[in-house]
Amino acid sequence: MSAAAQPSPSPSLRVPAFVGGVPNHLDFAPSIVFVVLYGLLFIPVISRLCWKQTRIGILWATVPWMMESLSLNVLRALVARSNVVPGSAEWIDNLNGADTYCQVAFSIGYIAMATDCCLLFRCLLVNTTLEDRERGSVDKPEERAMYRRYTGWFVMLYWTGSVPGMIAGGLHNTAFIKQKAADMVFALRYVSSIMTLLVMLIFITLLRLARRRIPHIDTRGVDFITTVMAILCFIPVYRLSVIHNTTSSFEPYPPDYKVYPPGNLSNLKDKVCFYIFHTVPEFLTIAILVSADLRRILNTGPWGDYRANDKKGIPVLRRDGLLPMNETGEESPEFRHVDSRDEKSVENEKDLEAGSDSSSRFGSTIERLSYSERLKKAGSRVPGLRPYRWLFKKCRG
16 A cells, blocks of 8 residues: 555544554564574474485475574565655555555464474374383374364364454554444454464363373373463463554654654564563474474374374374384384274184184075185176166175
């Protein structure tokens, strides 16, 4: 929005203030500091990728957001040291583009890291359903499927916070010329922050309940995820404490960029609070996730629990992130074979192979034949089963 496109000053036109304020001379030093800090985080990320035993690929949102935060702080530093005359049309156009990008990024970045924590929790839950003689656990396929399904639904709950946040960030420029758009931004930012904080608190509650009630769960991993989530909760709490501030359509861009009216969130005190309660928790969360040995803490593989079902095999329980050794001294396969037939079918097959006189599933005694021959004979003789031969073939496993 250029200066020519702005309406005449109107005290009745009030828009939500920018979270983090307008990038100005106060942002230059902290932005440079965080550029350096985020750049240093590439060291543990690259080292994890280079070392096979700690390689992890489950942080599908945290690592991209780390790169995004780096570019975000570079942008704020560049705008803060721009040589364009404050209050000019070019200065306002540059700030409009930067502010739109910043508001969208600030509203969804921490939510993306929360979804990664949910996927990490899924690894811990699935591990409790795996068979292991040392700890005395048996295979629980039904519980495993339930945990995978519920964690997938829980990740989708975070969209109730991220989608309103993205819409509100995109509407910020329109809010400066339309009061209706400004009111919508105001409401959407509250919806985003409240829903995200609510989902986070529910997730932390589930973590504590799981630590007490689910047998064989790794308490160290649960405590790790709880700590990360507790740090992230500072961000929505801070946002809820400042998004009530409003300003006029002209106040974000005063000619003298060193003087900002109250409620603009661009003064020194507002900037300090923003970096302490919004930027620092984001950085700490990213630093913890990319620096920690997640494979050892969560006892998982390089990609976590990424399969939707056990059709291609059941995961093998790891020890400190490593697969157990077999008799030859090599690592066991990551997945063990799973029989595609149900237990009743297997029992019927054993009875038939032993020459049992019990009735078959098709109502008559079948002579002792191989499994494939019985399927072929059943498909050809039983009325109505010929069109389903492909199903019998698929069930052969």
